[in-house]
Amino acid sequence: QSGCPPTWPMEKLILVQEMKTWEEALxxxxxxxxDLPSLLSKTEHLQAQSKIEGAQTDHVWTGLIFLAREWLWVNGDHLEYQAWSGGKLPHCPAQYLHCGTLTRDGEHWGTRNCEERRNFLCYRA
Structure with missing residues (x-):
């Protein structure tokens, strides 16, 4: 028995119930x-889904951003696993909808105005 708590290793995703723009959240x-988190698999998506049930906003910020005409994770991870609302990647989102969210029900990713103030997830390495 190592004496480590049953939640060891520490939770990697943290819901922050503060109202911040995407850049402030970053x-x-x-x-x-x-960092803001990357959701690279269904498993990571489900972990995030369980974390955001207590969110105070309908969407929470993730590390997803539209830069240089493509969607990417802010830490450089490749966008392979996807869970977009409507089932497909928004190739040319409206100019102000360039920041990625996870809906509070955890089902889908969305695109929102980066200046909106929302709760957000942080990743702890």
Whole structure:
């Protein structure tokens, strides 16, 4: 018996119930944890889904952003696993809808105005 708690290793995803823009959320996560999260698989999506049930906003920020005409994870991870609302990647989102969210029910990703204030997930390495 190692004496480690049953939740060891520490939870990697943290729901932050503060209202921040996407960029403010990015700065917060990088300052307090590691980064905004990448959801690279169905397993990671389900982990995030269980974390955001207590969110105070209908969408929470993730590390997904539309830059240089493509969707990518802010930490450089490739966008392979996808769970877009409507089932497909928005190739040319409206100019202001360039930041990615996870809906509070955890079912789908969405695109929102990066200046909206929302709860967000942080990733802890």
């Amino acid at each position: 700065e917060y996560c990088r300052g307090h944890y590691t």
